[in-house]
């Protein structure tokens with residue numbers, strides 16, 4: 001057991017916030033800001049957390065729950081609990097184990113891992129690392145040809161589901177990253193980098209591992225005929241040049257014959273649009289408050305979207321999941337399952353694979369305890385009667401039903 005794995009297993013790590021504190025101590029400030037920060041004034045980032053506090057439980061007291069069933073099915077996959085790992089880019093910079101460590105931990109916990117396009121490990125290696133389902137998240141970074149090649153490789157490697165993220169026409173302005181010198185460290189001259197180097201030297205364990213594993217990784221799943229594997233320093237510009245629009249769905253559909261998930265839906269209109277484009281599932285998501293600041297919390301718009309979808313696709317939710325109680329609230333309001341991003345990225349930063357495993361253990365124990373305290377024996381039996389949400393959250397749902 002390494003020093004870091006011991007730390008995440010210690011009684012001091014009780015919840016995801018404790019993993020966040022450990023992560024802050026383990027990685028340089030710029031890496032922590034990358035994980036933790038949100039866009040602009042971080043209103044949406046805070047709203048995501050506040051929304052879960054605005055929903056309260058209505059338990060059925062004194063109901064014995066001798067056994068608790070956390071299993072659920074998402075797009076036909078049986079998962080041991082209703083929590084999937086969201087696509088998180090550049091995990092290999094957070095920890096050299098990166099995407100492979102996260103996928104392995106997810107598989108061992110009996111749940112699915114969604115690999116980001118901007119991964120430092122090849123999609124084949126990540127698939128091989130996990131004993132569970134692995135899905136591929138698509139950005140058009142690098143252009144259509146690179147995306148097409150990645151989809152073909154993903155199919156051949158056994159990825160069954162494609163997740164198309166629709167909220168990233170440009171990258172949100174994450175001001176903490178700017179302040180901590182992201183631009184200078186990635187693309188600057190030696191002299192412009194210099195003021196930001198002490199934060200790296202202040203985390204010698206992270207820096208030693210980072211250098212030992214070759215420094216900044218390239219992106220082995222974004223390969224162009226002319227330039228080869230995309231370099232991290234070119235990724236931002238490449239994303240800007242190749243934003244997704246709905247017109248892209250037809251060629252994506254032609255290339256991908258499996259289920260497609262649309263991630264980043266925040267309105268009933270876009271939910272219906274996604275259905276028209278053949279989505280098998282939607283992720284109600286504001287990218288964890290990292291893209292357009294000022295959009296509502298995902299949980300806040302979940303009832304409206306569930307009502308609009310009318311059971312024609314599965315509805316998943318992410319943004320703000322920090323506790324098992326949050327998972328349960330989202331399911332009560334109509335989500336089939338949730339994705340967590342930062343919750344496991346903190347674990348990864350704190351201790352690689354063991355840290356991700358710890359995140360999943362914490363969330364699993366939380367969900368089970370919450371179900372027992374609610375007097376509910378199965379995640380599949382959760383519904384709106386177990387929670388009280390602010391009345392105006394449900395206005396939309398009522399109106400959509402009447403339409």
Ligand SMILES: Cc1cc2nc3c(=O)[nH]c(=O)nc-3n(C[C@H](O)[C@H](O)[C@H](O)COP(=O)(O)O)c2cc1C
Pocket residue numbers: 034035036048086087088089090116117118137165263285286287288289290318319320321339340341342343345
């Ligand atoms: C550090 C970081 C990197 C992310 N990278 C991606 C990505 O490459 N692709 C994507 O679709 N979403 C990405 N996301 C968004 C997550 O998939 C997810 O929507 C978000 O983290 C959910 O909010 P939460 O962090 O509060 O759980 C990223 C999120 C974080 C925190």
